Amino acid sequence: MLVRLYLRASTDEQDASRARADLEAFANDKGLRIAATYVENESGAKLARPELFRLLADSRPGDVLLIEQVDRLSRLTSADWQHLRSELDARQVRVVALDLPTSWMLAAPADEFTSRMFAAVNAMMLDVLAAVARKDYEDRRRRQAQGQTRAKAEGRYTGRPEDVGRNAGITAMLEKGVSWSQIQAATGCSRATIAKVAKRRAA
Known part of the structure; x- marks a missing residue:
């Protein structure tokens, strides 16, 4: 079983590698070998993420995709999430998230019954947290749009400054x-x- 770390931040100004130490510590604590680390600055609402799909292409059945939080993997629409889930299932990649304790068992050897049971529970929890992450994304976008509309009406909106x-x-x-x-x-x-x-x- 190999572990592949996935680190994502939404914008160029954010540090996508911020959680690397926590992920490495988790892998070391579980006695897992890290095969590679994949870092990118892309929105979690986008399905087209080069580093994520490079990770999937590199993975072998049984490998672990280790993330800090489920929203690092997905803020996708329902249709796009199902597409990504299909890719994960087809490649038999196990998703383990530090904020999802039910997933931690997938990073440990277990008999077939236990593995299937935890895989089923984890799949359900992943779906729930992916839906929550999408709702949070849509709520924030709506609040930002409302704030920008108000700022424009008051002549205060200047947009993001260029670097x-x-x-x-x-x-x-x-x-x-x-x-x-x-x-x-x-x-x-x-x-x-x-x-x-x-x-x-x-x-």
């Missing part, structure tokens, strides 16, 4: 022919940000 220094660095790397993957690794930004800078540079 001029970072974008200048991205432009310089693009001009030198540095690959997008290397730029992501160097700056921690999303591919969408690189695409925006590249489009502006080409204009």
